Amino acid sequence: MDKVKKIILFHLIVFTFILSCSVLSFAAQAKNIILMIGDGMGPAHIHITWLYATRQLGKNLVMTEVMDKGRTAYMINDTADSTVTESAAAATQMATGVKVLAKSIGIGPDGKALKTILEMAKEKGKATGLVTTSGITDATPAGFIAHVAQRSEEEKIAEQLVKSDVNILFGGRKNFFLPEDEKGKRKDGKNLLNEAREKGYVVVETAEEMNKTQGQKILGLFNMGNMVYEIDRKGSTEPSLAEMTQKALEILSQEKEGFFLMVEAGRIDHAAHVHDIGAVIWDTLAFDEAIEVAYEFQKTNPDTLLIITADHETGGLAVLPYSLTGKEYEGINLEAISKIKGSSEKRNKELGEDPSPEKIKEVMKKYYDIDLTEEQIKAIRENPLKQLDPRHFHYGRNGIIAFVLRLYHRIGWATDTHSATPLFLWGIGPASEKIKGWRHNTDVFLMMKEAYGF
Ligand SMILES: [Zn+2]
Structure with a gap:
């Protein structure tokens, strides 16, 4: 081989190597992320529900199957000011990667607004969605899009949600969207359902309406307060968490740039606050059915990163x-x-x-x-x-x-509030190999950001 041929061959090999590296790293990126949060769901909540499912109902949990097939880590969740957290700081920390003060939403300890992973995904042209069985104005969904000093400012959060352009907003607490003279809680007299319609949202209030609609922006508010506990849901007009997840995926997956979806089982926490083991188990089972929907989607769309975790443990x-x-x-x-x-x-x-x-x-x-x-x-x-x-x-x-x-x-x-018990963090899909070891909840943001390639 003469010298020129050798040089050409050398360059060809280097070029092929670089190309294959970039293709490989591209393949490891996630087009879609589904983040699923069991509010208050510590290891014992999972274990007890697993015992109930396997020994009483004769079925395995999908969440433990995802643990078997994917990667699992422990996760701690201390805030800028406490070893025991609550949902606002926990959601904000997972959404932004910054340790914040307890009860703050999307705002750093310095009082400045923080950019969330959902906002970053939206900027890149991805579709976005927030789904919960608690209030859509409650701390966990709010932590991904709203910016207020205190989680209790739910009237303000509702206003920010309506202006957000998030494609899917499903949950309860319709009362923060309605004025007092329409049985709502708003003191400013505004009807935000009308404002949402003006901004292009289809507003739905029952499972039937939700299933029928084909809007690209849907505001689903299924209860004036929180949605009902799963153990009491039979006979109500409310959709299950699995049905809401299914609908959200149906709409969001139409966006060719991909999507970000956060799904919260919000009432595991509420049930644990009032020491109600029946409601804890049934809401965790409902969460598992939603995980099954997400996992099936992940299997047919392997460019999806599915992450499952909790924000804190409730009840000890x-x-x-x-x-x-x-x-x-x-x-x-x-x-x-x-x-x-x-x-x-x-x-x-x-x-x-x-x-x-x-x-x-x-x-x-x-x-x-x-x-x-x-x-x-x-x-x-x-x-x-x-x-x-x-x-x-x-x-x-x-x-x-x-x-x-x-x-x-x-x-x-041990308590009717939260504890600092470490949580499970697990998942499957592109970049899920980062889920291992002893992690902090701010790492969830870093993992998602890296998985998207932002
Ligand atoms: Zn709580």
Whole structure:
């Protein structure tokens, strides 16, 4: 081979090498990202739901299947000002990669607005969506698009949502979009549903309306307050989290530039705050059905990165070993839990403010199929937990009822607010190899940004 041929061959090899490298790194990029957040869903919430699904319902969870097939990490979530976080700071940290003050939405500790991954995706021409069973103005969805100093500023958040141009907005708390004289909570007299329509949104209020519409911008508000607990949903007009996820994917996947979708199971947290194990399990099962929808989409669209995690643990939940008289180390009583008839929300409505001993006996028999002793009924009436530790057991009688039930269900709760228990972070798809080890929730932003190639 003469010298010229050698040089040409050398350049050809180098060129092919560079080309194959760029193709490989391009292949590792994600066109779409689906981020799924179980609000308040610590490792014990997943474990207990998995026990219930496998041993009581005879099925595996899709979320654990994704763990098997994909990558898993532990995740901690401390904020700029605390080791125990809440949903606003947690969502903001995952959306922006910056440690912020508890309760702030899309705003840094210096008071300046932070750019979120959703805003970056939108700038690149991607379609975007936010889906939750809590309020669409609540902290987790808000953390991806809104910018307010306090999560409680939900009227302001609703206004920012309507102006956001986010394609899919599904959830509850319609009352922050309506003025007080239309049964809403807005003090400024505005009807944001009309403003949303002017901005090109199709507004839907039931599962049926949602399924029918083909709009590219849909505002779905399915309840004046939060959407109902899954355990109580039968007979309502509300869609399931899986149905909302399905619809969101149907619309967002039409965008050729790809999309960003955040799906939140918002009420696992609410159920854990009030120590309601039935509602925790059923809302986690509903989350799993939504994960199944997303995972099926990921399988047929492998340029999609699916990430599943939680924002924080709620309740300090644990499986306990003992009943009052049974053998040692019995563990969770799944059969007793399978007899739960409805949420604590419904139960409390029947109990009323100041229930008589007869009323407590009757309602507890109806909801849990349990005959309480006189001492247990007395404890529920007197509520000593609230007197001893009013800051960790402050939600009415929920704490003491769960304390009485722990002898039957063998489930314990350490607090009726959040704990700092490390969470699982797992996923599958392009760039998911970054999901490993001991991570912080600000890393979720970095992983997503890198996966998109931004
Ligand atoms: Zn919470």
